Amino acid sequence: MDLAVYAVQEATARGRLYPEAESSSGRTPWQRDRDRVIHSTAFRVLQYKTQVFVNHEGDFFRTRLTHSLEVAQIARSIARALRLNEDLTECLALAHDLGHPPFGHAGEYALQEGMKDYNGFSHNDQSLRQVTRLEQRYVAFDGLNLTWESLEGLAKHNGPVLNPDPYLKAYDQYYPLEITSYASIEAQIASISDDIAYHSHDLDDGLRAGLLQFNELKDLPIVGEALYKAQKVMQDITVIEHRDNRLRHEMIRRVIDLLVSDLKKQTLLNLKELNPKNSDDIRYAQMGVVQFSPEVGQANQQIRQFLYKNLYYHWRVNRMSRKGQKLVCELFTILSENMDLLPTEWQRRLEKAQERKQKSGALRVVVDYIAGMTDRYAMEEYQRLTDLAILA
Structure with a gap:
């Protein structure tokens, strides 16, 4: 496929910090x-x-x-x-x-x-x-x-x-x-796709978990319209099994489609106005070119506000978040005050940081260790260090 002139091109790529031979494949x-x-x-x-x-x-x-x-x-x-x-x-x-x-x-x-x-x-x-x-x-x-x-x-x-x-x-x-x-x-698209994905799919997970209800969504812009159209489709289908699951997926699919379609349309309008000749014209523009239309952008903000109020700060989510935050806080406290408890590989990294005689460097090693943990490993590590379980 021929790339647009403002796409990142292999011919003008800036390479890698450490030069490497081209891929043999x-x-x-x-x-x-x-x-x-x-x-x-x-x-x-x-x-x-x-x-x-x-x-x-x-x-x-x-x-x-x-x-x-x-x-x-x-x-x-x-x-x-x-x-x-x-x-x-x-x-x-x-x-x-x-x-x-x-x-x-x-x-x-x-x-x-x-x-x-x-x-x-x-x-x-x-x-x-x-x-x-x-x-x-x-x-x-x-x-x-x-x-x-x-x-x-x-x-x-x-x-x-x-x-x-x-x-x-x-x-x-x-x-x-x-x-x-x-x-x-390309980076701008990756960023806004993150918003599209988590807004739509967090709605999906919230409904699946029973923390959100369909009737709460009917007045939410974009989502309410998608729900209405999904319900109309469902009226003409005699399938009985898993109707709520089907309705949820149909609604979410329509939300994503509406957001993506609007994004492509508005971005093309922005590109036409900017008329970039290469990827640097995108970089040095006065604004990002990948955007929703003003109406859909405002609606997307309302979806975000709805999710914060009704899902991310739901009391059940708050309970688990509080436990997770407490666990990570205590892991950081224990390991920053007792760095000899770090595994051998991280002790080596710690020695290099301590050679620079900066406390921030040593603490950053602790943070790197914790940030790389999975939820499960963090819970197990906390239990190993304290003989306590915090997320039971």
Whole structure:
């Protein structure tokens, strides 16, 4: 497929920090990046990391891994429709949550609190650390040695970075990612596909869990319209089994279709107005080009507000989030005060950090260890350290 002129092109790619020979199997640089992400330890453990519901609450709820796969599917379909670099888009969608700690945002809040006096913690920053330092799979370098375009997309897929986290700031000085400009159009698509995926699929999981009810959705923009149309379709079908399940899936499918269709239409309008001649014209534009129409953008914000009020802060979710946050807080406290309890591999990393005689470096090793845990491993590690169970 011929790529649009403003897509990221192989002919103008900026290469890798550590030069490598081209793939002998004929893969593009971004197919190679995607494959490295998929085979990474951080990607594999996403299967046991919380999205909204803690992993052991049920086998059918989404995890960080299934969420990332759903983001990639949505992002790649949009990229194909707009004649963009599908491989780069898919790579960024799959990699966007590699730095998430156990127990979702509850675990992130716990690590932010623990590191508040030492440059804080963010899962976006941690994702970059993961692919540039923490993965240790290759003889010649730490990290995955992803292309410049993949690292750029990870660093600023949410837009220009005006107040970078310390690691991003230091890395950008070492290997400049132009963090004050926008990212490629492929990175922008991966970012907004994340919103589409978690808004629609969190509605799905909330209904499945019984925390949300169909009658609560009828006045919600986009969702209410999709529900109404799904119910009309159901009226003409005599299937009796699993009617609620079928209705839920029909509604969610229509929500995704509406959001994606609007996004493609508005983005094409933005591209026509900008008239970019290459990918740098996208990067140095005055605004992101991948957007919903104003009406759908406002509706999407209302969906977000609804989910925060009725799902993310539901008392049942709050209980499990509070337990997860408490567990991560206590793990951080125990290990930061007793660093000799870290496993041997992490003791070696600790020794290197302590050579620099900075407490923040030693604490960052503790954070790297905890952030890489699955929910299940964090619970088991806490029990090993305390002989207590906190998420029973």
